[in-house]
Amino acid sequence: MSNFKELEEFLRRQKDTEQKVNGDLQKENFIHATAAFYSRVQDFLIPLVDEGLLAVDFVNSSITADYVGTYDMRTMLIKSGNQRVTIFPVGSAVIGAYGRIDMRGDNGRVTFLWVPRSADRPRAILTMAAGDQRLPQSPSPKGVPPAERAWKIATPPPDIRFIDLNPESFSDALMSVLHE
């Protein structure tokens, strides 16, 4: 067989086995999850906003991702005195999670990952990805349906842990990115 014919056959086999990545579904899930995240964070901050200690605002932003293209999102701005904290979606195509949102202030950055609700560390996710039989079957392409995922705070490496998101943990996270 000529080299060109071999190449043609090879490319045909590649096309036949090409996995159709459901980018649109992934995007929609991530958009809804991000909106839910912002709503929760706003709820956490209501007492502080009511006291005039914080102000929350939103600006338009966008994300560009493989298989999906560019789509509109929102960035949350938290203002306190002279300090500004931005909370922005990074995207749904991240390693070991269904989505990522970052919070950035003058003093550092905190990462929020959208992971299976029961996961407390990356090994749990990677085990699930390998086909853990204890998990229920899911219609989602990657195993855990959106309703069974949760936003968690990811601690920095090397020993990454996922911390449940609640008013206390979010307060700690926000404090860590603000400077004295």
Added chain:
Amino acid sequence: MPDAFIGYSHPELAAHFDKQGEELNRTMCLNLIAAVEARFHKDYLERVYNRKKDPLSRRLRNVYAEHGHRASLDEHILEAWKEVDPRTKSAVGEFKGALKFQHWLAHGRYWVPKLARAYDFFSVFTICEAVESRINFIDAIYSA
């Protein structure tokens, strides 16, 4: 999959490996230049200890008389090579330039180096290979 990559986006992962590749590139440059540096020093001491009589060896023995083990590779040893054997001028000159790059790599990279050219593994390898092929080192009877 190392846990450290959890949460990385694709561009971040690519940037991470680009950075690692660049650091590996620089580490190899450091090691290559150091290896050739050692060749020059060993050759210098061999000529001195064995009281070689050729013009270069006599020149280097004079350097040793004045500076001993503290002879500078750049100012004394390489200059001796260039003066006594002009055929080596180009290879030695290029190597002297690479030494400046090695100095910057080895000493913390905290300043903007004034280098005659950009260096990477391939250019440093070419320079070191030219030294090996054009310089008649006296092989030391001792080696690391």
